[in-house]
Amino acid sequence: MNIASILARKGPKVFTIRPEQSIRAAIASLAEHDIGALVVVDEAGKPIGIISERDIVREAAGNERVFSKAVSEIMTSHVIVGTPQDDLVSVGSTMTEKRIRHLPVVDKGRLIGIVTLGDVVKAQRDQYRGEVDTLQIQIMEEQT
Amino acid sequence: MAQPGTDALPLRVAIIGAGPTGYYAADHLFKRQGLVVAIDMFDRLPTPYGLVRAGVAPDHQKIKSVTTTFDKIAANPNFRFYGCVDFGKDVTLADLRDHYHQILYATGAQTDRRMGIPGEDLRGSHPATEFVAWYNGHPDYRDYQYDLQHEQAAVVGIGNVAIDVARILCRSIDELRTTDIADYALDALRHSRIKEVYLLGRRGPAQAAFTNPEIKEVGEMADADIIVRPEEVQLDDLSRAAVEKSQDRATLKKVEILQGYALRKPTGKSRRLISRYLVSPVELIGNDAGQVMAMRLVKNILIAAPTGALQAKATDQFEELPVGLVFRSVGYRGVPLPGVPFHEKWGVILNEKGRVLDPDSHQPVIGEYTAGWIKRGPSGVIGTNKPDAAETVTCMVEDLARGAILHPSHPEPSAADALIRQRQPNCFSWEDWMRLDKLEVAMGQAVERPRVKFTRVADMLAALNR
Numbered sequence: 001m002n003i004a005s006i007l008a009r010k011g012p013k014v015f016t017i018r019p020e021q022s023i024r025a026a027i028a029s030l031a032e033h034d035i036g037a038l039v040v041v042d043e044a045g046k047p048i049g050i051i052s053e054r055d056i057v058r059e060a061a062g063n064e065r066v067f068s069k070a071v072s073e074i075m076t077s078h079v080i081v082g083t084p085q086d087d088l089v090s091v092g093s094t095m096t097e098k099r100i101r102h103l104p105v106v107d108k109g110r111l112i113g114i115v116t117l118g119d120v121v122k123a124q125r126d127q128y129r130g131e132v133d134t135l136q137i138q139i140m141e142e143q144t
Numbered sequence: 145m146a147q148p149g150t151d152a153l154p155l156r157v158a159i160i161g162a163g164p165t166g167y168y169a170a171d172h173l174f175k176r177q178g179l180v181v182a183i184d185m186f187d188r189l190p191t192p193y194g195l196v197r198a199g200v201a202p203d204h205q206k207i208k209s210v211t212t213t214f215d216k217i218a219a220n221p222n223f224r225f226y227g228c229v230d231f232g233k234d235v236t237l238a239d240l241r242d243h244y245h246q247i248l249y250a251t252g253a254q255t256d257r258r259m260g261i262p263g264e265d266l267r268g269s270h271p272a273t274e275f276v277a278w279y280n281g282h283p284d285y286r287d288y289q290y291d292l293q294h295e296q297a298a299v300v301g302i303g304n305v306a307i308d309v310a311r312i313l314c315r316s317i318d319e320l321r322t323t324d325i326a327d328y329a330l331d332a333l334r335h336s337r338i339k340e341v342y343l344l345g346r347r348g349p350a351q352a353a354f355t356n357p358e359i360k361e362v363g364e365m366a367d368a369d370i371i372v373r374p375e376e377v378q379l380d381d382l383s384r385a386a387v388e389k390s391q392d393r394a395t396l397k398k399v400e401i402l403q404g405y406a407l408r409k410p411t412g413k414s415r416r417l418i419s420r421y422l423v424s425p426v427e428l429i430g431n432d433a434g435q436v437m438a439m440r441l442v443k444n445i446l447i448a449a450p451t452g453a454l455q456a457k458a459t460d461q462f463e464e465l466p467v468g469l470v471f472r473s474v475g476y477r478g479v480p481l482p483g484v485p486f487h488e489k490w491g492v493i494l495n496e497k498g499r500v501l502d503p504d505s506h507q508p509v510i511g512e513y514t515a516g517w518i519k520r521g522p523s524g525v526i527g528t529n530k531p532d533a534a535e536t537v538t539c540m541v542e543d544l545a546r547g548a549i550l551h552p553s554h555p556e557p558s559a560a561d562a563l564i565r566q567r568q569p570n571c572f573s574w575e576d577w578m579r580l581d582k583l584e585v586a587m588g589q590a591v592e593r594p595r596v597k598f599t600r601v602a603d604m605l606a607a608l609n610r
């Protein structure tokens with residue numbers, strides 16, 4: 001199973017923001033879409049960073065004027081990006097190990113989706129459940 | 145007016161596709177507390193069970209017993225089956241909107257992914273999807289021809305489907321005779337002259353998509369040896385590091401099995417299954433008559449993507465494999481349904497958690513849902529479709545509670561029944577299928593096989609005196 005199988009059932013929406021936009025705008029977008037992170041893209045639509053609710057909370061803890069800051073000042077640059085064919089086993093272990101909650105997915109340089117650690121865990125759990133269920137059927141058949 | 149989902153007005157749901165997903169979805173709906181639902185399930189074939197009948201290999205009968213679970217679901221008095229009814233042809237979306245509160249598409253993946261290499265369409269190069277449907281007696285494929293007079297065949301891909309295809313090609317007639325393989329396929333395979341079957345993986349043993357019971361099984365065939373090159377199943381540094389870090393037991397075991405095969409000496413059985421790694425076909429080479437003669441392979445190395453996933457990268461070393469028959473087993477692909485939004489890139493119905501989305505607004509389309517392979521793509525075993533269908537059914541129930549359902553002008557079950565019978569007088573009911581099933585099993589008993597399948601719709605109708 002790979003990233004494509006997660007994106008296939010997530011719809012085509014990816015929420016992005018530009019680096020020069022304000023944190024106020026970022027918060028509004030996070031709240032409106034009920035999500036945890038936005039991908040920061042340049043004018044060509046290429047991902048250059050990611051900004052999450054955590055990044056904002058961490059900044060707000062020491063800075064009352066967080067709202068008017070620019071996204072670029074707080075975002076995490078050096079984002080790790082995935083591609084549709086990446087295996088979920090590798091993706092899951094890298095995300096856990098590097099504490100990545102949101103992974104932008106690109107295809108031929110274009111941003112096509114975002115995958116959360118929760119998505120990966122759910123996909124793997126469903127796969128294992130399915131395998132267990134299917135094995136049980138076979139074992140029961142062997143006993144009859 | 146009565147509230148849909150109650151005794152006075154059961155929630156009317158149309159499920160398109162009688163594969164595992166359709167049944168699991170029906171089961172989840174029936175089991176919802178406080179919800180009264182009446183389900184009509186449609187399939188374009190007269191027979192139910194989707195890939196369990198037409199995909200699962202004939203020498204894997206045990207797993208086919210999952211159909212007894214499906215039969216229990218079908219026994220619910222609020223369940224009706226309409227076989228031989230093609231969505232988009234015999235009934236349209238407009239028809240269904242007029243008769244149901246909710247529509248669920250569970251049509252699976254009906255075609256194959258392309259490899260995109262020169263020569264892919266030469267004579268003798270076939271998608272595994274068609275070959276699998278052929279040996280399983282799918283009426284649409286029963287008249288296909290496979291030239292099994294060549295001595296060398298290649299199967300591209302190393303998923304479980306590729307293993308199925310390679311195994312069927314390598315099995316002896318005695319092994320196949322006791323299965324429910326289609327009669328004509330048994331006959332063709334009886335005269336097969338295939339001696340060598342190459343199974344081609346583009347990545348290494350630790351990345352192989354097949355599962356362990358499947359790779360073990362091909363090491364125990366009656367009349368075929370398994371051959372593995374030791375150097376191709378030694379782990380490269382990246383794979384070794386990944387396996388050591390994850391300590392994934394299944395992967396460790398898989399590599400161990402393959403390294404074990406590499407130590408085996410051929411025992412002189414009639415056929416040889418040659419399992420290769422780190423090679424990709426770049427071209428199929430044909431003769432003047434347009435028939436495949438050989439395959440050009442490039443040797444790959446593995447490179448790590450930023451996520452840690454290992455991907456194949458071509459080197460500049462090539463080799464040529466003489467083969468007269470090629471099966472491309474690089475994955476299935478969904479096909480669009482008339483009037484239903486489709487996501488071309490993934491080959492699935494455009495959806496979010498099973499809610500069909502409008503392609504322009506990306507908002508849910510009221511009353512339309514999807515589940516299974518046509519929702520998430522062609523991966524996962526039968527049971528994986530159960531949690532997948534549960535996710536969709538949760539959305540259906542939430543939407544019902546919000547009143548976001550269709551308002552059909554004819555929700556009464558008799559109206560739908562009349563329309564379907566008028567459109568498709570030959571449609572099969574569940575009782576029809578039960579009778580057909582008994583006949584198939586009885587024909588099988590006579591020759592010590594699990595069943596002998598009817599493979600033409602006309603024969604199925606005739607068997608029921610219709």
Ligand SMILES: Cc1cc2nc3c(=O)[nH]c(=O)nc-3n(C[C@H](O)[C@H](O)[C@H](O)COP(=O)(O)OP(=O)(O)OC[C@H]3O[C@@H](n4cnc5c(N)ncnc54)[C@H](O)[C@@H]3O)c2cc1C
Pocket residue numbers: 134160161162163164165166186187188189192193194195196199200201204207229230231232250251252253254276305308476481515516517518523524525526527529
């Ligand atoms: C070759 C092969 C072997 C497999 N072997 C195993 C195995 O051994 N064990 C295991 O656990 N899993 C196996 N699987 C996986 C398993 O078969 C799938 O996970 C499962 O069948 C997917 O279920 P589905 O209901 O989504 O699709 P399907 O099973 O494909 O069912 C879809 C149904 O929709 C119908 N349909 C399509 N279009 C229309 C239309 N327009 N109108 C009406 N009906 C329509 C089709 O006729 C079909 O009956 C195998 C898969 C393949 C391809």
Ligand SMILES: NC(=O)c1ccc[n+]([C@@H]2O[C@H](COP(=O)([O-])OP(=O)(O)OC[C@H]3O[C@@H](n4cnc5c(N)ncnc54)[C@H](OP(=O)(O)O)[C@@H]3O)[C@@H](O)[C@H]2O)c1
Pocket residue numbers: 259300301302303304305306308345346347351352353354358424425473474475476522523524525
């Ligand atoms: N016995 C069983 O339980 C059983 C039997 C049959 C099927 N199934 C299930 O049904 C699902 C579908 O099976 P599947 O075999 O069709 O799909 P799959 O498991 O996704 O395998 C596809 C294979 O094709 C390879 N591939 C893809 N593109 C390629 C290319 N361009 N060149 C070379 N190789 C390429 C893949 O390699 P990469 O990994 O490198 O992409 C992989 O080895 C799976 O989940 C499977 O487990 C189960």
